[in-house]
């Protein structure tokens with residue numbers, strides 16, 4: 001839903017001529033359809049299918065947060081710049097949240113040459129002796145089927161499942177395949193180069209009233225607690241008229257891009273996301289549970305929330321240096337692959353230093369005048385492993401980072417796209433898997449180095465794939481022998 005193309009730097013550092021930011025901006029423009037009436041600092045197309053707009057929420061935190069980042073020297077994000085704060089675009093249409101399936105598949109679902117098989121798992125890709133894709137084995141329920149591939153097979157199983165499928169099919173590191181008694185089709189580093197954004201929650205208590213009302217003690221001002229009647233009314237308003245609370249995501253679309261990197265002060269290495277919970281908020285418990293916070297951490301946050309509104313700052317490492325790994329540990333198609341994220345393991349400790357600088361900076365910014373008007377207070381959450389450290393000491397922050405870091409559900413890089421001559425390359429810039437024929441990949445797994453965006457890149461892979469396929473097959477189609 002959050003939509004951000006990423007910055008020129010994101011793509012240029014892939015070091016691939018075909019994927020330079022200047023080359024791919026036209027593909028982004030082909031996809032995008034900006035519906036907003038106001039000007040946006042983002043480069044954005046207006047003729048594509050992916051509908052983009054801003055959510056219209058007048059969340060009270062927008063103003064103090066803007067002022068807070070201003071105190072730290074940041075300005076509203078300007079066109080072509082990577083530093084600054086502002087509302088993100090979202091993929092939505094008439095207040096309905098859009099995803100890739102709704103945007104691209106729903107409109108073509110009636111086509112006779114298009115078929116979606118639900119509840120189906122691809123379990124193995126089969127190759128001929130000369131390493132051309134012959135077909136794919138699938139499981140529909142308990143039935144195994146074989147689908148013949150006449151031209152090409154396009155893989156879009158995501159960064160984890162692509163690895164599993166390729167390893168099971170004999171494409172991966174030779175030693176790993178041999179260890180699992182899988183015949184080697186291509187010895188490629190599938191599963192290496194695994195990357196995820198990484199973030200740490202900073203829990204801050206906040207009073208809504210003091211910034212907005214003249215007299216903090218009036219009942220109106222203190223009335224920002226979760227109310228079920230309001231919740232039912234909001235649900236009704238959205239279902240019936242697509243209006244109200246559920247047409248936006250509160251303060252979640254307000255993002256600040258900052259730099260803690262002394263060498264590249266002009267390029268964001270941290271994105272700060274924000275979330276807000278009303279006093280005694282019904283959603284907070286499931287929010288904490290879903291993110292698997294330690295029960296003591298969750299209990300302590302919930303205790304604070306009984307009496308105060310809570311906001312979360314989520315500083316997020318945009319381009320981590322550490323690299324993880326994904327690999328199979330069984331050849332059964334239902335088994336889970338091993339995921340080793342290796343967070344904070346880069347040789348020079350860059351990831352940890354970036355996060356440390358971001359966390360301490362944000363905590364100190366909560367003392368700024370703008371936030372103090374709202375009585376912002378960094379909360380001393382009970383983190384069991386950090387109980388022995390003095391609150392707000394260097395060791396406390398270090399411990400907090402190690403114990404509360406978690407990835408925000410975006411992963412990439414396991415089928416790295418690169419120059420065909422390089423050993424780490426799995427996929428060529430034309431999206432073809434190296435060393436075999438008739439197999440391409442077009443999803444997040446091919447990203448060489450993480451961008452500060454997520455969904456946007458996978459849409460652009462689809463767009464470019466379409467172009468490649470048209471080029472190859474529409475000209476060859478006149479000459480069947482070439483197929």
Ligand SMILES: Cc1cc2nc3c(=O)[nH]c(=O)nc-3n(C[C@H](O)[C@H](O)[C@H](O)COP(=O)(O)OP(=O)(O)OC[C@H]3O[C@@H](n4cnc5c(N)ncnc54)[C@H](O)[C@@H]3O)c2cc1C
Nearest residue numbers: 001002120121122156157158161409410443444454455458
């Ligand atoms: C809760 C959540 C919120 C997010 N919010 C945002 C956001 O606001 N903005 C943003 O930019 N990104 C967001 N992301 C990240 C974004 O969704 C991912 O980066 C993106 O979906 C990755 O796309 P993909 O095509 O690589 O993989 P996926 O979207 O994971 O697609 C892989 C597909 O392949 C299928 N599949 C896998 N293996 C097999 C198999 N063996 N056989 C058959 N089918 C298979 C899966 O079922 C799945 O449908 C969010 C992610 C999550 C989980």
